[in-house]
Amino acid sequence: MPIATLLPEDPGDSAVATPPPPLRARPLALTPWRPDRALNSWLWTLAVTAIAAGTRFWALGFPAGKSFDEVYYATEAQEMLRYGYEDNRGYMFVVHPPLGKWLIGLTSAIWGNNSFGWRIAPAVAGVISVIVLTRVAMRMLRSVLLGTFAGLLLSLDGISLVMSRVALLDIFLQTFVIAGFAFLVLDRDQLRSRLGALYEAGLDLGRGVPALGPRPYRLAGGIMLGLAFGIKWSALSFWLGFALLSLLWDRGALKAAGVELPTMATLKRSVPYAFFSLGLAPAVAYVLTWLGWFVGDNSWNRHWGDTHPGTGLFALLPSGLRSLLDYHHQAYLFHSNLSSYHAYKANPWSWLVLGRPILFYYPTQPAGCGAVKADGTPDCARAILLIGTPLMYWAILPALGWLAWLWFTRRDWRAGAIAMAFLAGWGVWLHDQKRTGFLFYMTPLMPFLMIALAMAVGALLSPAAEDGTSVLNRWRSNTGKAIVPRHGLDEPVPELPETIASQTTPRVVGLREWVALREIPLTRMLRSAVVAVWLGAVVADFVWMWPIFTGGLLTYEQWNARMWFPGWI
Numbered sequence: 238m239p240i241a242t243l244l245p246e247d248p249g250d251s252a253v254a255t256p257p258p259p260l261r262a263r264p265l266a267l268t269p270w271r272p273d274r275a276l277n278s279w280l281w282t283l284a285v286t287a288i289a290a291g292t293r294f295w296a297l298g299f300p301a302g303k304s305f306d307e308v309y310y311a312t313e314a315q316e317m318l319r320y321g322y323e324d325n326r327g328y329m330f331v332v333h334p335p336l337g338k339w340l341i342g343l344t345s346a347i348w349g350n351n352s353f354g355w356r357i358a359p360a361v362a363g364v365i366s367v368i369v370l371t372r373v374a375m376r377m378l379r380s381v382l383l384g385t386f387a388g389l390l391l392s393l394d395g396i397s398l399v400m401s402r403v404a405l406l407d408i409f410l411q412t413f414v415i416a417g418f419a420f421l422v423l424d425r426d427q428l429r430s431r432l433g434a435l436y437e438a439g440l441d442l443g444r445g446v447p448a449l450g451p452r453p454y455r456l457a458g459g460i461m462l463g464l465a466f467g468i469k470w471s472a473l474s475f476w477l478g479f480a481l482l483s484l485l486w487d488r489g490a491l492k493a494a495g496v497e498l499p500t501m502a503t504l505k506r507s508v509p510y511a512f513f514s515l516g517l518a519p520a521v522a523y524v525l526t527w528l529g530w531f532v533g534d535n536s537w538n539r540h541w542g543d544t545h546p547g548t549g550l551f552a553l554l555p556s557g558l559r560s561l562l563d564y565h566h567q568a569y570l571f572h573s574n575l576s577s578y579h580a581y582k583a584n585p586w587s588w589l590v591l592g593r594p595i596l597f598y599y600p601t602q603p604a605g606c607g608a609v610k611a612d613g614t615p616d617c618a619r620a621i622l623l624i625g626t627p628l629m630y631w632a633i634l635p636a637l638g639w640l641a642w643l644w645f646t647r648r649d650w651r652a653g654a655i656a657m658a659f660l661a662g663w664g665v666w667l668h669d670q671k672r673t674g675f676l677f678y679m680t681p682l683m684p685f686l687m688i689a690l691a692m693a694v695g696a697l698l699s700p701a702a703e704d705g706t707s708v709l710n711r712w713r714s715n716t717g718k719a720i721v722p723r724h725g726l727d728e729p730v731p732e733l734p735e736t737i738a739s740q741t742t743p744r745v746v747g748l749r750e751w752v753a754l755r756e757i758p759l760t761r762m763l764r765s766a767v768v769a770v771w772l773g774a775v776v777a778d779f780v781w782m783w784p785i786f787t788g789g790l791l792t793y794e795q796w797n798a799r800m801w802f803p804g805w806i
Contacts (some may be wrong), residue, residue: 238593239714242250244267247489249501250605260383261436261437261460262438263433263434263436264433264436264438264493264494264613266429266479266489266490266493267429267430267432267433267436267490267493267494268430268433269376269426269429269430270375270376270379270426270547272279272375272381277381278375278381278384281381281384281385281387282368282371282372282385282714284383284385285367285368285385285388285392286364286367286371286388288387288389288392288393289363289364289367289368289391289392292392292398293360293364293390293398293401293402294360294361294395294733295343295787297324297352297353297360297402297788298352298356299352299769299788300352300598300600300619300621300788301350301351301352302336302505303352303400303404304403304597304598304621305403305595305597305598306405307355307403307405308602309587310337310338310341310395310405310406311341311345311355311402311404312325313325313331313338313429314338314339314341314404315342315345315350315790316341316344317335317342317344317529318342318345319596320529320533320535320536321528321529321530321532321535321536321637322335322418322529322530322533322535322536322537323335323537324336324535324536325675328539330537330571331342331537332568332571332572333406333468333469333470334466334467334468334469334470334523334526334527335462335467335526335529335530336409336468337380337406337409337410337467337468337469338406338411339386339526339529340358340362340405341355341358341359343358344356344357344358344361345357347440352432355378355404356402356403356404357408358401358404359401359402359403359404359408359421360401360402360413360656361407361411362401362409362411362412363397363398363400363401363402363411363412365412365416366391366397366408366411366412366415366684367388367392369412369415369416369419369684370387370388370391370415370684370688371385371387371388372384372419372745373386373415373419373422374386374417374687374688374691375689376422376423377422377507377654377688378427378651378688378691378692378695379653380386380695381797383691383692383694383695384691386690386691386694387684387688387690387691390629390687390690390691390775391683391684391687393626393629393674393775393779394626394629394683394687395435395623395624395625395626395627395630395778395779395782395786396415396623396624396625396628396676396677396679396683397411397679397683398469399597399621399622399623399624400623400677400680402786402787403597403620403621406468406469406679407677407678407680407681408680409468409519410465410468410469410471410472410680410681411470411681411683411684412681413461413462413464413465413472414461414462414465414472414475414681414684415681415684415685416453416458416461416476417456417459417461417462417465417476417479418475418479418658418685419458420454420455420457420458420461420483421454421455421458421479421483421486422455423458424458424483424631425457425486425490426482426484427452428449428452428487428490430488431449431462432449432491432493432494434529435447435494435762436493436494437645438571441495441652442491442494442495442496443495443496443497444504445502445533445654446491446502446506447498448506449506452553452717453512455483455511455514456513456514456518458479458483458514458515458520458688459480459516459518459519459522460518460519462475462479462480462515462519463476463520463521463522463523463680464521464523464526465516465524466519466523467522467526467527469678469680470565470572471665471678471679474660474662475658477649477661478657478658478660478661479658479661480511480516481657481658482653482657482710484503484507484508484511485653486650487503487506487507488500488502488503488507488598491503491506491558492797503677506707506774519612521656524558524561527561528774528795530561531557531561533759537564538560538561538564538567539557540556540560540561540562541559541560541564542554542555542557542558542559542560542563543556543557543560545563545760546559546737547559563564563678566684572672573669573672575672575673577673578673579673579675581593581594581595581596581675581676582673582674583674583675583676584674585663585666585667585670585674586677587676587804588663588678589633589634589663590631590634590673590677591624591627591630591631591805592804593676593804594622594623594624594676594804594805595622595623595624595675595676595677596620596621596622596623597621597622597623598619598620598621598642598788599618599619599620599621600619602614602617603615603616603790604617606618606676606791606792607792608724608788608792608793608794615792616793617791617792617793618788618790618791618792618793618795618796618797619716619788619789619790620785620788620796621785621786621787622785622786622805623676623677624676624785624805625683626775626778626779626782627778627782627801628771628774628775628778629775629778629779630689631690631692632693632771633686633690635693636690636693637655637659637686637689639693639696640652640655640656640689640692640693641656643692644656644798651688651692652692655685655686655688655692658682658685658802659682659686661682662678662679662681662685663679663682666678682792694768696707697764697765697767697768698761698764698765700761706797714732724775733795781799782799784796784799785799
C-alpha cells in the first residue's frame with residue numbers, strides 16, 4: 238500500500254529548495270501608468286491650477302448685479318436657502334434640478350448675497366475641472382507633459398473661463414461630468430492592475446475569471462454622474478454613455494488578460510455589479526438632491542401624487558415619488574417644445590465653429606476709455622462675450638477628425654472615450670434642429686475636447702516613421718564639424734581630425750549643436766515648431782480676447798477689432 242508523505246525520502250534533498258514557478262511578463266495593456274516622479278507631476282498640476290485660479294477669480298465680483306441668466310439662478314439660490322425649494326410665484330415651474338442652485342446658495346451664504354458670493358461656487362468648480370482634467374489626461378495619455386498641456390488649454394478656454402465667472406449651472410455640469418469620467422478611468426486602471434497581477438502569477442484566466450474585488454472608483458464615478466444629472470438633465474447622455482463605456486472597458490481588460498469569452502465574462506462578472514454602481518447609486522444620489530423639494534410643503538407639484546394614485550407599478554410608489562416623476566414629465570414636455578426665438582439661439586452645427594456666441598454683459602455708454610465721439614460723448618465699450626478662444630477652438634475639428642481615423646484604424650480606447658463624450662455632449666442635440674439651443678451647451682464637453690487636442694499634439698511630438706535623417710547627420714554634412722552621438726562617445730570619427738571624444742573637459746554648445754547631439758530628426762523638429770507656434774498663438778489670442786471675456790473697458794474701435802464676424806455681435 239503506497240504511503241504519502243510531505244517530506245522527501247532522501248534527507249539530502251531537504252536542503253534543496255524547489256524554486257517558485259517563474260512569473261509571466263505582464264502585458265502592457267494590463268499595466269497602469271505611473272509617472273516617473275509623482276512630485277513632479279503634482280508640481281505641474283499646481284502650476285496649471287494657479288493659472289486657472291488666477292484667471293477665474295480675478296475681479297470676480299465685476300460686474301455688480303446679475304448678468305444674463307443670473308437673474309434666474311442667483312435669485313433661485315436665495316430661495317433655496319430660505320425655503321429649500323424655488324419659491325418665485327412668477328414662475329414656480331422650474332425646469333432644472335436643484336443641485337447647482339444649492340451650490341450657488343452655499344457660497345453666497347458665506348460671502349454674501351452679492352455678485353461675488355454668487356460666483357465663488359462657479360469659480361471653484363472651474364478650477365476643480367482643470368485639476369481633474371490635468372490628472373486624468375496624464376493618466377490617459379501616459380505623459381505628464383501632455384496632461385499639463387490639456388489642463389493649460391482648459392485654463393485658456395474662453396467658454397470654460399466665462400462660465401466659471403457667472404452664476405449659471407453649466408460649469409457645475411462640467412465639473413461633475415469630468416469627475417465621474419476620471420473615476421471611471423481610475424476604475425479601468427484598477428481592474429487592469431488586478432487582472433495583470435493574476436496573469437503575472439500564472440493563473441489561467443482562459444477557463445474563468447475569479448471575483449475581482451470591490452470597485453470603489455466605479456461607485457464614485459456613478460455617484461458623480463448622478464450628481465451631474467442633479468445639475469441639468471442633459472447629463473443623462475453622459476451618464477448612459479460612460480456607463481456603457483465602463484462595461485466596454487471591462488470587456489477589453491478581460492480580453493487582454495486572455496479570457497476566451499470576454500463578452501460572457503463581462504455579463505457575469507461586471508454587469509450585475511455595475512447595475513448598482515452605475516445604475517442604482519447614481520439614481521439615489523440624484524433623488525437626494527431633491528430633498529428640499531420633498532420636505533417643502535409648498536414646492537411646485539409636490540402634492541400631485543396625493544390626488545393621482547395611478548395604476549400598476551406606478552401606484553406602488555410613494556406619493557412624493559409619483560409627484561416627482563410627473564414633475565419630470567412636465568419638464569420633458571417643456572424642453573421638447575422649446576423652440577421660441579432668442580437673439581443668441583444657435584444651431585448645434587454652429588457650435589463647432591463659434592457661429593453665434595452669447596453676449597452676457599454690454600452696458601450702454603460706459604465712460605473712461607479716453608475716446609469720445611464727435612458729439613463729445615464717450616466712445617467706449619464693455620462686454621462679456623461667451624466665446625471659445627478662437628485659435629484654440631478652431632483646431633478642435635481637425636483633431637476630432639484625426640481621432641476618428643485613429644479609432645477606426647487602431648481601436649485606440651482614448652479616441653473611443655472622446656468619441657463617446659462628443660456624442661453625449663454634442664450629438665444628442667442633433668435630433669431636434671428646431672429646439673432653442675445655445676453655445677454654452679458645449680461647456681461640459683470642453684475638457685474632453687482639450688484631451689483631443691493634447692492627443693493630437695502628442696502625435697506631432699512623438700517619433701514617426703518619416704523622421705529619417707536626424708539633425709546630427711545634417712549638421713555633419715553642412716558644417717564638416719565632428720559631432721559624436723550620445724550613444725557612441727567612444728566611437729571615433731576617422732574621417733575628421735578632431736573629435737569631441739578626445740575632449741576631457743565640459744564645454745558650452747549652441748542650440749543647433751545641442752539639437753544635433755540629441756539626434757532629433759528634422760521632421761520632428763518641424764512638427765515641434767508647429768506646436769510651439771500654435772501654442773504661442775493660442776496664448777496671444779487668449780490675452781487679446783481677455784477684455785471681452787471679463788468685461789474690460791475698451792474703446793469702441795478696440796472692441797470692434799475683436800468682433801471678427803458679424804455673428805459675434
